[in-house]
Amino acid sequence: MKSCYNIEDFRAVARRRLPRMIFDYLDGGSDDEVTLRANRTGFGKYQLMPRVLRDVENIDLATTVLGQEVDLPLLISPTGQTRMFHHGGEMAVARAAARAGTIYSLSSVSSTSIEDTAAASPDPKWFQIYVWRDRGVTKEFIARCRDSGYHALCLTVDLSTHGNRERDLRNRLSFPATLNLKTVTDVLRHPRWLYHYLTGSRIEIANVVNSPRVQLPDSGNLMEYVASQFDPTVTWEDAAWMIDQWGGPFLIKGITSPEDARRAVDIGASGIIISNHGGRQLDTSPPAIEMLPEIVRAVAGRAEILIDGGVRRGTDVIKALALGAQAVMIGRPYLYALAAGGEAGVERMFDLFRAEITRDMALLGCPKISDITAEYIR
Ligand SMILES: Cc1cc2nc3c(=O)[nH]c(=O)nc-3n(C[C@H](O)[C@H](O)[C@H](O)COP(=O)(O)O)c2cc1C
Numbered sequence: 001m002k003s004c005y006n007i008e009d010f011r012a013v014a015r016r017r018l019p020r021m022i023f024d025y026l027d028g029g030s031d032d033e034v035t036l037r038a039n040r041t042g043f044g045k046y047q048l049m050p051r052v053l054r055d056v057e058n059i060d061l062a063t064t065v066l067g068q069e070v071d072l073p074l075l076i077s078p079t080g081q082t083r084m085f086h087h088g089g090e091m092a093v094a095r096a097a098a099r100a101g102t103i104y105s106l107s108s109v110s111s112t113s114i115e116d117t118a119a120a121s122p123d124p125k126w127f128q129i130y131v132w133r134d135r136g137v138t139k140e141f142i143a144r145c146r147d148s149g150y151h152a153l154c155l156t157v158d159l160s161t162h163g164n165r166e167r168d169l170r171n172r173l174s175f176p177a178t179l180n181l182k183t184v185t186d187v188l189r190h191p192r193w194l195y196h197y198l199t200g201s202r203i204e205i206a207n208v209v210n211s212p213r214v215q216l217p218d219s220g221n222l223m224e225y226v227a228s229q230f231d232p233t234v235t236w237e238d239a240a241w242m243i244d245q246w247g248g249p250f251l252i253k254g255i256t257s258p259e260d261a262r263r264a265v266d267i268g269a270s271g272i273i274i275s276n277h278g279g280r281q282l283d284t285s286p287p288a289i290e291m292l293p294e295i296v297r298a299v300a301g302r303a304e305i306l307i308d309g310g311v312r313r314g315t316d317v318i319k320a321l322a323l324g325a326q327a328v329m330i331g332r333p334y335l336y337a338l339a340a341g342g343e344a345g346v347e348r349m350f351d352l353f354r355a356e357i358t359r360d361m362a363l364l365g366c367p368k369i370s371d372i373t374a375e376y377i378r
Pocket of ligand 1: 026039107108109128156277310311335
């Protein structure tokens with residue numbers, strides 16, 4: 001892991017450490033993976049414009065997101081079933097994020113519960129909501145997050161049905177992961193992963209595992225599970241109801257259109273996460289970085305705007321801030337780092353991002369986050 005100097009290096013180690021079906025679940029996108037690739041190339045369409053002969057001895061990465069102070073403008077996006085990638089799971093990432101001075105978001109379909117994750121590190125966290133057909137589950141999530149001290153809720157709206165992830169179908173990935181003729185050789189080639197998988201507690205959807213309201217996945221594929229359990233009838237009225245029930249900071253994640261961004265603000269969302277789910281849902285939908293300028297204009301300062309998808313470098317973070325984002329979020333980068341080196345891997349990933357952002361701000365001539373404006377990007 002010491003020889004990992006960027007996210008691509010972590011990805012290469014993760015690829016070696018994980019069974020193919022697990023790595024592909026982490027790494028892959030939907031259909032032809034057009035959006036997955038565009039999330040990376042989108043950043044390449046912008047150039048940073050350095051300004052010189054300025055005092056850049058002291059660089060300060062601190063900023064605020066929805067009223068919370070963070071030590072760097074890089075937050076953790078929610079990802080489900082994190083213990084599949086490393087036995088340290090959600091708790092390891094939450095602790096590393098807290099040490100880096102930033103916000104951890106827990107997924108509805110996490111493999112560690114709302115309560116256990118809250119106990120792992122005292123820092124305020126966000127919780128991401130998927131809506132099960134029984135709306136009582138959502139009500140319970142809201143109450144449990146309030147009791148466990150979560151700072152904000154985030155409703156993901158781009159999963160009305162599951163994206164078509166053909167790598168998972170080809171690998172016969174089931175949920176929970178089980179061994180079959182196709183996967184057994186794959187798994188046996190990764191004894192360290194297998195050891196932890198067999199000796200650790202069963203990987204489940206920890207937030208609903210004891211709930212009579214939901215049916216748990218039964219080793220089928222994830223697409224079928226989502227279709228049978230998640231509610232495809234969720235509308236703006238339901239989102240408004242959740243905002244009202246929660247009464248605190250509330251984000252809507254998975255917005256790509258300026259019209260929807262405006263609507264999210266109209267119903268009271270305090271933040272918007274421009275996201276295409278890391279290219280895992282509607283293929284050929286646009287990268288967040290390319291929609292950012294239009295959405296910034298549409299929202300006109302009435303809510304904070306975050307983006308995720310394809311952020312791999314300090315310069316990506318700076319480009320997003322220059323185009324008007326309050327902060328950026330990452331999914332795969334921390335999962336690669338976790339798979340490569342557990343909690344220490346995620347810690348190293350934060351160190352590398354921090355060093356890159358600091359160096360890039362110095363080279364750009366911007367010592368503070370608030371200095372980074374549209375004049376630095378073309
Ligand atoms: C393995 C994996 C699982 C994910 N699970 C969730 C989830 O449970 N809820 C959610 O809102 N987004 C989920 N996402 C999407 C991420 O929150 C985020 O939008 C995406 O990973 C950002 O793109 P990036 O991976 O290029 O950084 C998942 C992404 C990955 C890679």
